[in-house]
Amino acid sequence: MDKLKPDPSLLKPMRMFAGLDAAALQAVMEHGQARHVPKGGTVFKQGDQATTCHALIDGRIKIQHTTLDGQQMLVQFVGPGEMYGTLAMFLAGYPGDAVAVTDSVELLWSVDTMKNLMLTYPQIAMNTMAMLGDRLEDLQTRVRQLSTQRVERRVAYALLRLAQQAGRAVSDGVEISFPLSRQDLAEMTGTTLHTVSRILSAWESDGLTAGGRQQIVVVKPDALLAIAEDLPRPKPC
Amino acid sequence: MDKLKPDPSLLKPMRMFAGLDAAALQAVMEHGQARHVPKGGTVFKQGDQATTCHALIDGRIKIQHTTLDGQQMLVQFVGPGEMYGTLAMFLAGYPGDAVAVTDSVELLWSVDTMKNLMLTYPQIAMNTMAMLGDRLEDLQTRVRQLSTQRVERRVAYALLRLAQQAGRAVSDGVEISFPLSRQDLAEMTGTTLHTVSRILSAWESDGLTAGGRQQIVVVKPDALLAIAEDLPRPKPC
DNA sequence: AAATAAATTTGATCCACATCAAATATTTCA
DNA sequence: TGAAATATTTGATGTGGATCAAATTTATTT
Missing domain, CATH: 2.60.120.10 (Jelly Rolls)
Structure with a gap:
């Protein structure tokens, strides 16, 4: 320091x-x-x-x-x-x-x-x-x-938000530019790492996302946005 | 006005x-x-x-x-x-x-x-x-x-908080001093009026609370506190 | 007082997701 | 390189509470 x-x-x-x-x-x-x-x-x-x-x-x-x-x-x-x-x-x-x-x-x-x-x-x-x-x-x-939406939607929202705040363009999409575990996403969205893992697996097999250990790439933001629905509005100012 | x-x-x-x-x-x-x-x-x-x-x-x-x-x-x-x-x-x-x-x-x-x-x-x-x-x-x-606790606990917490913010001593306990519907409590705690109603019914038959239409009396705050656990700390200043 | 509206209760059913339990990758360290 | 630690995936099972559906109670209006 x-x-x-x-x-x-x-x-x-x-x-x-x-x-x-x-x-x-x-x-x-x-x-x-x-x-x-x-x-x-x-x-x-x-x-x-x-x-x-x-x-x-x-x-x-x-x-x-x-x-x-x-x-x-x-x-x-x-x-x-x-x-x-x-x-x-x-x-x-x-x-x-x-x-x-x-x-x-x-x-x-x-x-x-x-x-x-x-x-x-x-x-x-x-x-x-x-x-x-x-x-x-x-x-x-x-x-x-948390009061009104299902887990998948909350995770989609969180991921899109991270992508716009800390996204880095890579060949196949936008990558979250720092180490992000399934556990992290679970703690952000009020669920368990198991459920996050299942959701990401599903998305990955549908080609919406890609990723590895502590790393996620958003491949089809539009598709995620459709899931999130409750859109992260671009912040003014 | x-x-x-x-x-x-x-x-x-x-x-x-x-x-x-x-x-x-x-x-x-x-x-x-x-x-x-x-x-x-x-x-x-x-x-x-x-x-x-x-x-x-x-x-x-x-x-x-x-x-x-x-x-x-x-x-x-x-x-x-x-x-x-x-x-x-x-x-x-x-x-x-x-x-x-x-x-x-x-x-x-x-x-x-x-x-x-x-x-x-x-x-x-x-x-x-x-x-x-x-x-x-x-x-x-x-x-x-919302992320980690069951509905009953959240409702207990909300009710205790209302009681300390807007409670009025009555013969059998502390009454919320304004009209408060089951729907209101549901919207405060992220659940449905049905679930709130069931919870209040159960509490009422156990003697923890009493109440009627748009009105709730907390009869045994200690028992509710035990349910809420995550205690509403008295605010300083 | 009867009719209408609003709030509450209660029952029956269903499913999203937690929980329990392992297996499998990936990374770090000796 | 092998062993230990950390992340991730996937399966099986159970349940809290939403949802659907009425009945009932209480308040308001005419």
Whole structure:
């Protein structure tokens, strides 16, 4: 976890810092630190006192909750340019674990620092609220799906979403660009790895998807979309 | 929907305006309007351009989403002192319908006004983020429950939560203080009114609950808590 | 008070998916 | 390279709860 040289231009494309002038970005950058997180490394742990908030520069982080009875739930995959651990600023502790699924580089700030930055530059707070709003919408979609839709549809939706967030074009379709297990997909969609495996097997024999160990290629997005129906709308802004 | 005389002291106990001085509260109040909403009245509708945000003074409002295929989902019951329609400030439109389940009195502000207030008094933005954070936690709990728990447990949890938020002590227990149908409970917990009815019947014959049409009394909270297990933690602050 | 509408209860049936149980790949490590 | 660990696939079985279908109770309207 080495320190790296921070560069204010990194913040420019981030939604949380949209609309800030160069001086403000400079101030934000000066208060943050950059560091490297190796694959498998833990950024923060569920329940710990929240002392930091984070922006991902490169790599992929997964946020995972564990219930009292040991059930795992995969809350989100964080990609470059996205913030994480922000929510914890306003709660007692981190609501989940943050683990790097690939080698990653992040910026981090102390919670106090970020709160002060928000008070100094209220635009950061406004941007953060918009981000929290989107996450609320996502979760509401998830609740709705769990309440009313069958597993196959939920898995199709999750996969399409991953493809558009972290897809890489390959010869036969779009590949999820980081290691993704059947177990991960199960935890994202509220089912078991067995059911996910069966679904993917069926899709594979119909030519909708391909893949191997911890790796999935979406071959026919349209067909998946037809299954998902409840379409992942392209996010504005 | 008559206009009522606004009184800044109404804002004092509200979380959104915590930590503001008298002058700030005065300013907030001056920009808002009070009005009465009759039982069954609609405050805003899903999909409409979001132009207002709201605080409930008295009564009870339910927020309900309708899916494309007509499925209903009950997102939350709003009680006195709580804000609603706040999220819409940061989204394209209102994510759901807001309907009064009892005669209600609310304050409302235009979105632009509230955004300006937030920029002027960043503490409002900080408070709002904390509230959004709590709602995110709630939704994550709901997703976790839908993913991993049986219906009976989810219904027990929902009922206990309603009892602590809107319970009124009666001779034989704690009564939910507003009309609540089996259908409502079903939409809150991702099941059908039939299943909720069966569960309540079973509880009633075991003496855990009592109730009638659109009305439920929790007779043995401890027994329900044992069923819910995944305990609703009393919210701090 | 009778007629209509809305909410609730209860029974019977069915199936999507969890669970139980192994076998088979694939990767990592000694 | 062989052994151990980790992922994945696939089969067999059971069940929680949805769905279909009425009957019953309670509230509202005329």
